[in-house]
Amino acid sequence: MPEQTAFRLADPDSPEITVRPDLLRGPSVSVDGQLVTRRRDGARVYWPISLPDGSERRLFLTGHLTGLRAIVEGAEYPVERPLAVWQLALAIIPIGLVPFLVGVAGLLTGGIATGISFAIFRAPWPAPVLIGAWAVAVGLAIAAGYVAAPLLG
Numbered sequence: 001m002p003e004q005t006a007f008r009l010a011d012p013d014s015p016e017i018t019v020r021p022d023l024l025r026g027p028s029v030s031v032d033g034q035l036v037t038r039r040r041d042g043a044r045v046y047w048p049i050s051l052p053d054g055s056e057r058r059l060f061l062t063g064h065l066t067g068l069r070a071i072v073e074g075a076e077y078p079v080e081r082p083l084a085v086w087q088l089a090l091a092i093i094p095i096g097l098v099p100f101l102v103g104v105a106g107l108l109t110g111g112i113a114t115g116i117s118f119a120i121f122r123a124p125w126p127a128p129v130l131i132g133a134w135a136v137a138v139g140l141a142i143a144a145g146y147v148a149a150p151l152l153g
Contacts (some may be wrong), residue, residue: 003122009072013052017059019079021068023115027061027079052143065118083121087130094138098142102145105152113141115122 004020015032022028028141029134036047046058060071067082070152076143083091095119098110121130 009057010075011051016109017049019061019068019070021080023118027068029059080122087121090134091121094141097138098141098145101142103149104147106145109141109145109148113137
């Protein structure tokens with residue numbers, strides 16, 4: 001279950017806004033426990049936040065890979081811990097390395113390992129444990145790619 005972050009806007013009587021990051025399905029936003037449907041303004045996706053006085057604020061999300069942040073009228077609210085440059089670099093390695101070593105089957109397993117890597121590097125573990133868990137994920141992706149390669153042809 002992805003972590004969730006709750007915050008309130010600077011507006012008086014602001015409702016509690018909860019953002020739940022999800023790399024696969026996309027983030028979800030709820031206001032006072034009620035799920036909010038995302039909307040579009042051209043190419044930009046936003047979530048409408050209704051305030052008790054009847055007004056509405058638009059919540060935008062940015063930093064989906066580097067550290068999710070909610071932005072409402074210029075004010076930023078951190079949702080996820082930002083990744084360090086070394087964590088971001090290691091997290092994206094599997095999507096290129098696994099297909100290079102395994103072939104086409106590695107595209108799927110490398111993509112899955114990349115998604116898992118982002119989750120690993122967001123965990124509150126010491127750096128050696130993060131690197132060890134990441135190495136295991138990459139190793140499993142390579143092994144799974146080798147097993148899947150003959151099945152794909």
